[in-house]
Amino acid sequence: MTARTVGAEEAxxxxxxxxxxxxxxxxxxxxGAVHPTQLIVLALLMQYGPLRVGELARRVPCSQPTATTAVAGLLAAGFVDREPDPTDGRAIRVAATDAGRAILQSFAHGEAEVLSALMSAIPEEDARLLLTAAPVLSTLADLPAPPSLGPVPDGDSPLPHA
Structure with a gap:
């Protein structure tokens, strides 16, 4: 199957x-005091295991200084620990702690409950369509940015916060 070109207006x-x-x-x-970027970092650590800060920055995506700041906050809260990288003794990796796993689970369950309630208000066929879109959205989130777009800007959203 060939992918069709999607215009910017549609997207x-x-x-x-x-x-x-x-x-x-x-x-x-x-x-609470956990920033959305920190939640993404915790989710990535849960999904992939311990990662270097540069790899976290690539996967979030954000700049390395933003990833470093997010990790520093998580370290201070006890939600992550640093450990030596087994492949490079000079480098460190970041790993989620039990407290980090617990805060992520608590937050994820809260949002999932809200989404579940919202989805119960739409037709069943639409809810199923949304559930099947989750793997596609994850795939899109993991794709590298097209070269024509340049580096990914910092922040959670290119849209203004209200």
Whole structure:
């Protein structure tokens, strides 16, 4: 199957819808002092295991200084630890602690409960379609940025926060 070209105007509708939904979930969830970027870092550490800060920055995506700041906050809160990289004695990796796993699970379950309630208000066929889109969205999140777009800017969103 060949992928069709999607125009920026079409994609904009998806971008806005995703931003609105994520904003609603974040407001409904209780993140406490954990920033959304820190939650992404914890989720990546849970998914992939210990990672170097540069790899975290690539996967979030954000700049290395932003990833370093996120990790520093998580370290101070006891949600991550540093460990030596077994492949390079000069480097360190970041690993989630039990407290980090617990805060991520708590937050994820809170947002999942809100999303579940919202999804129960839409037709079953639409809810199933949304559930099947999750792996596609994950694949898109893991793709490298097209070269024509340049580096990924810092921050959670190119859209202004209200």
């Amino acid at each position: 904009l509708d998806v971008v806005i819808a995703m931003h609105r939904l994520m904003r609603r979930l974040r407001r409904a969830g209780n993140t």
